[in-house]
Amino acid sequence: MKRFFVPGLLALLGLAAPAASQAGQEILNASYDISRELFADVNKAFVPYWKQKTSGDVTVKQSHAGSSKQARAVLEGLRADVVTFNTAGDVQLLAASRFVARDWATRFPFNSSPYYSVHSILVRKGNPKGIKDWSDLAKPGVSIVQVNPKTGGNGRYAVLAYYAAGLESSGGDAAKARALLKSILANVAVFESGGRAATSTFTEREISDVLVTFEAETLAYATSPNGNYEVITPSVSILSEFPVAVVDKVARKKETETLARAYLDYLYTPEAQEIIARHYYRPRNEEVAARHASRLASIKALEVGPVFGGWEKATRDFFDNGALVDALLKEIASEVR
């Protein structure tokens, strides 16, 4: 019965979903959680750009969830032509299964990362707990919301930022960095699964004193008209890259390779860089960056490569099962008891 049922159903759905059969090409961008607003604006601008360039019609669809979850979904069959993630590790996962070219990182400029950001701190208006830098997050009585480092790149950057701050302030003493990381992790009240969920927990449910997330998110919330929040830009932070890649395996099948490539190239144009900067990400284009310099405070941004020996090593040292984060959380749990 199934043999007739499935094609029959597909035919029925084909009739019922006219949007899919419109003339022109369609691509899907699978992205991380908090880039919803950014890519809604980018896509709006890309459609006329593409029309002018090739006189072709294009629809760009969006899908958003935690970056690692999206990587899994692509492996399971989400037909994304391009991925725009927030950590290299998630693209690496796709490269390992040959969904993405092995040399993806060199296919576009700047490590295939058209913009970057840093991790920063959002506190409630008036900064009642007097937070000025990462070390203040370790004080007793401060409670923190951040993304779970196991499910989202956002959370991994937060952990690395704490550790890097410990290294900076102690002149590279690993034991002191470990101690700072441990006392900050002990203050985390909620590990959320995705970036936007963490923000909602902080803003809508009013849980905890501090939200640690990308600066693009903290600035957007602090500057929104009814936002009762302040951004604390720490003295040093970790530089977050937002790697992009064409999902060759899907694009080849859908015959959208040229379009998918052009879409990612477009992210580097001054026009798109301007949109990116307006969403509080830090653009690669220097002219655009200069225009927005007043909104994006200069900050010492450390890179994962030189400080932690690259993502693979950082993942092994910090995030794998049984690595440092697990060990510290276990210590914290046993001390509470």
Added chain:
Amino acid sequence: MNASASQTARAPIGGHPRRIVLVVFGVVSMTLLILLPLFSVFYYALREGWSVYAGHLKDPETLHAIGLTLLAALVAVPVNTVFGVTAAWTLSKFDFPGRRLVTSLIELPLSISPIIIGVAYLFVFGLQGLFGEWLIDHDLRLVFSVPSIVIVTTIVTVPFVFREVLPLMQSQGPNEELAAISLGAGGVKTFLKVTLPNIKWALIYGVSLTFARSLGEFGSVAVVSGAVRGETNTMTLQIHMLFDDRSQAGAFAVASILTSIALVTMLVKTWVENRETHRLLRGMGTVKE
């Protein structure tokens, strides 16, 4: 649920403090737990005025979500009605080994969490799953697509018609059908004239439950949707997404539509029931013309 309930004489509560307390308790808790949240959905949806409300609903992604949800319901309801009645008929009128097992299997979606159904579906039909290679070769997209939403919704709502119809068919037994057949009626005629009128109420109830549940399904579709905006977002997913997108008013606007559809379904069901009850009572002479 049927005519017999409204015929029983009811006891008055006047002068019985304990009965009054019970009734007041019931009314208050119903107001707090059901009416108030229901009211708040419409309050928050309409708080910023009609034009804002209409604007939220005209959003193409929201319209698509409403369409997709209705499509899933419109497939799930007929499929599960036919399946439920057929299965209940087979199980109640015939005896064969493994009857109990089949019953339990059909009712399984009721007792396991929808998210498990979603994940299991992914393991079977996902690219990394059992049939992954085969599905790629035949270019069938059964995950993160419209068909996956429709299929999963149908699976989750399988038990409702079946469960409502089965006990009734079991208690009635095959005697009336046997009588009809012995008097010369054919299979179709027996079904339409004897079986169907007997199970009418349970069937209507089961269908409306199936419809309501398929509109409201969240857990399983969340797993297989892939959250492609304007393509695989159902109404419940759209509400969740709008809420996370800092658009509370938008989320409540969609919620108000979902709630309205559910309310209308319930009203239609009640109206049909009342009409039928009235007709039955009139037939018995309890109510004057």
